[in-house]
Amino acid sequence: MQLSRRAFLAATGAVAAPLLLPGCGFVGGSGGSGSGTGAEGTLTFTTWGTDAELAGFRSAIEAFQQANDGATVELNAVPYEQMFTNIDAQLQAGNPPDIFRVPYYTFGAYAGAGQLLDLSPHLSDGVQDQFTDTAWAAVQNDGSPFGLPHHTDTSAILYNRTLLDAAGITDVPTSVEDAWTWDELGQVADRLKAGLPSGTYPFAYNWQGNGVTRWLSLLFQADGAFLDSDQRTPLIDSDAGRSAVEFSSSFFRNGWVPDTDTTTSSTYAADTWFSGTVAMVWSGAFQVPDADSTADFEWGVTYAPVGVRGGGDFGGNALVATQATGQPELAASFLEFVTAREQMQAFCQAASLLPTRPDLLDGSLSFDVRPETTDVFVGQAGQVQPQDAAQVASPSMSAIIPVLKTQLDAAFLGSQDAATTVTNMAQGIADATGA
Structure with missing residues (x-):
């Protein structure tokens, strides 16, 4: 059964049940340190994934096993x-998998707790140079890599062309250099509000649930930060922080978004776009296949707006080995293999995700579905700065997320001004990090 990306976004389950699956059906392959080493042993690898993602992992496993006679990787898809x-239960019980997949905003909690393998002694020379500076920054803890960045994603704006045309919006940015400024986005939103049917809104923002980290895109666009380089000291109580809160709160004051478009809403922003309730939605590239197969209107994609500078969220996932693995060399070898150029390109093109290797950001990547959208998402990802991604890798990120949700919703719903919001955020972040 084909998995809906919207269902996946809502965390309704990627596959029916956990099971051990050997890899199958790959043609060709290239790799990192694991290619042709003759490494032996068995690794367990736990992940979730869409149908396309799981197929990509199985293909990579098959190629790795072919290159390493005697090596086996058991895929546990949940x-x-x-x-x-x-x-978490397996880590606590002392029987975790050798390898698992983890979002960047969760990575820091595991690395900071000493539950992941420091890959420094086990990686091939020059591995760092195979990744973008931004991606490499997202897998660091105390200056060492505790994972490899497998892919990323970042939010651009999907738009309903029919609704924009009806409101007289016929010109959308076609290059990252021409992205709307915050002021221009506001002008577009006002025109849409005036021209759209009753009950239809200019846009929705995808900051529901743990997606509240996507609000940080606006903070970065304001040239702000929420953590210092020590990943502990809060910096959000600043002019940039107040500017980002004020701008995002104006979405609600001006009626640009539905009242329900809060961080704690049970309705995901993408669902309002698919239903025709909003004309535009912030969304990652992973949504493209669903839009292609489901949307009953003509649509396109453009760039997120620019404030003081461009910026975006650093989404996606890393692959990590657990500290408890009995096969550290084999685990590192497999991680290098899966993040090699050929494997990453096949995975990202099939799953509509963005690579973390600069040698795939030269125009050679093309999504299997709606390939014309590839360059927009690649260009948007290029707006993410290494210092932005490094903050999200904080070991305290899981405790910071509830602080952001509580304080932002207070500002969005009108009970708290921007200055109070960032002051409360700073205190909550300090409590979370122990600063």
Whole structure:
């Protein structure tokens, strides 16, 4: 059964049940340190994934096993909603998998708790140079890599061309250099509000649930930060922080978004776009296949707006080995293999995700579905700065997320001004990090 990306976004489960699956059906392959080493042993690898993602992992496993006679990788595919409950229980019981997949905003909690393998002694020379500076920054803890960045994603704006045309918006940015400024986005939103049917809104923002980290895109666009380089000291109580809160709060004051478009809403922003309730939605590239197969209107994609500078969220996932693995060399070898150029390109093109290797950002990447959208998402990802991604890798990120949600919703719903919001955020972040 084909998995809906919208269902996946809502964490309704990527596959039916956990099971051990050997890789199958790959043609060709290239790799990192694991290619042709003759390494032996068995690795267990736990992940969630869409159909395309799981197929990509199986292909990579098959190629790795072919290149390493005597090596076996057992893939344990679980629903996303069970993934980290299972991992946490296994870590506590002392029987975790050798390798698992983890979002960047969760990575720091595991690395900071000493539960991941420091890959420094086990990686091939020059591995760092195979990744973008931004991606490499996202897998660091105390100056060492505790994972490899497998892919990323970042939010651009999907738009309903029919609704924009009806409101007289016929010109959308076609290059990252021409992206709307915050002021221009506001002008577009006002025109849409005036021209759209009753009950239809200019846009929705995808900051629901743990997606509240996507609000940080606006903070970065204001040239702000929420953590210092020590990943502990809060910096959000600043002019940039107040500017980002004020701008995002204006979405609600001006009626640009539905009242329900809060961080704690049970309705995901993408669902309002698919239903025709909003004309535009912030969304990652992973949404493209669903839009192609489901949307009953003509649509396109353009760039997120620019404030003081461009910016975006650093989404996606890393692959990590657990500290408890009995096969550290083999685990590192497999991680290098899966993140090699050929493997990453095939995975990202099939799953509509963005690579973390600069040698795939030269125009050679093309999504299998709606390939014309590839360059927009690649260009948007180029707006993410290394210092932005490094903050999200904080070991305290899981405790910071509830602080952001509580304080932002207070500002969005009108009970708290921007100055109070960032002051409360700073205190909550300090409590979370122990600063």
